Amino acid sequence: MTAAQISSTHPGFDVELVESEGLVEVRLSGTLTFVDASSLWDELQARITPKMPEAVRFDLSAVESIDGGTMALLVQTKWDLQTEGGTCDFVGATGHVQKILDLYEGDAKPNKRPKQKARSAIAQLGQATADSFYEVQLVLAFLGRMILAIGGVIRRPSTGNWREIAPLMNRTGADAVPIVLLINFLIGFVMGFQSAVQLKQFGANIYVADLVGLSITRELGPLMTAIIVCGRSGAAFAAELGTMKVSEEVDALRTMGFGPWRYLVIPRMLALVLVMPILTLLADLVGICGGLLVGILSLDLTITAYLNETRNALHMWDIFQGLIKSGVFGFAVGLIACQQGLATSGGAEGVGRRTTAAVVTSLFALILIDAGFTMLFYVLHL
């Protein structure tokens, strides 16, 4: 008969391992509190391996007191052993210790640690692709419901949330003016500067005005403005509606006879569609001013010459098509932000995820729409 004995002492408790034929007895004594939990866990992990052939017995008779956290570790050790086919039991628990043992199901069947099955990269890729198609489908379904809601509002204008539109336009439009002005001015300036360097070589200084004027009104003004609005209002709408959704406020609205589409979505979309062209017009103006500054400072052009050239280069249509585009951009940002917001579930994290998704999807949609318009206008020779 062999009996190996290992013991170790800790500030609050002692562990003694007595190994005899086919049985490892773990004698715990002292006060096991959660402060010592990590040393107890290390001790158990070092001495007891799940696949050990011997039966394990925890002798708790010398334990003066034990708290829940430490008991949970003992119970988990037992379950780990049992799931691997080993045997393990607790003996000697009395009084308070027995109660805690019962409470933590020391005698219950092993409760397997949940394992997450790792999925292969291809499966994940496939799932992600399927998910993104599903998202597109959801956006389209959302669009359909919104069209229905618009029909409903037209039939019964009193059910619309008209009062909200002005404050929303203020939030999405007026509040965005400074940043739109600043960014578009800088864009015009940078555009002018970059092209000036090239055009100077040909002595074609004056054509900076054409270049800046056209690219700002046709392309950069609407697009940059839409990107700013997407980052400001798209994110705000998604977070706002998402929070309302997870706190059941949207459900409450529904029970009070307000359709979320009529009450929340339509005013937001309308505000964006109305505000975007106005912001874009401002963007066009300051963008041209940015180019003008370059013209005056580094190309020795006069203000009049620059503006005249711009006027000659630009047709009404150049500005107008930018405005049309910007309205569609506003619609897309509003649609995606509101759809993502109302699709939110799962608390604060869900709101964050949907807000991110709203901004990323909107940016993607903006570029796609822009490309679409460019192709369309090209094909139509506009």
Next chain:
Amino acid sequence: MSDPIITVDDLTMGWGDVNLLENTSFTIDRGEVFAILGGSGCGKSTLLRYLTGLDEPKGGTITIDGIGKPTLEVGRPSYGVMFQSGALFGSMTVGENVALALNQWTRLPADAIDAIVRAKLRLVGLQGYEHHTPSEISGGMKKRAAIARAMALEPNLLFLDEPSAGLDPVSAVELDELILTMSQGLGLTVVIVTHELESIFKVAARCIMLDKVTKRIIASGDPRKLRDESKDPRVHNFFNRTTESA
């Protein structure tokens, strides 16, 4: 002589693949206070979502007399709902929360609406809090504000999800009185989810008890009778264990 206002027939409900109730039928009579009981997580709030039309039944039908299928069409709502979480609109003041439906669905002038809002808030003991936002009032006060909001349009059918949880005993008793007065005096039908046994015995004429294990209604009828006569240990436990601790 029963006169059902809500008829639930063969209802199956649940989330995802998990069912909470299967093939369940019951009726709620006009003018009664009807309690939905059961352990935490057994699906009481979920059942209210079905009864109010927020979710579609997985199976079976729910009919509200005079309305048909519970719907949430845009328009003046036919019933008031108070959510377990209160679900006050965080961007509005307490007063605006109560006034919202009044503004939309009545043609009352602003000062009349103000008067009604003040009266409703006084009814739930929140006088003077019209201009506070929901984040500035306590949990129990939010509950009471939500009750005031649910009653704003004087519905004749009211759904309350744990209205007295988190209320102090005096407010809870006052709320019971309010519910009784409304149902006896105005013929209001109240469907209430609650764990407060005293409140159940006091206000509820009938109750059902849900059970998530068997996915059935395990008891229905007068709660006082069930307490005294039910042989089912689960029902007996529910009514007695909580009496002991109360």
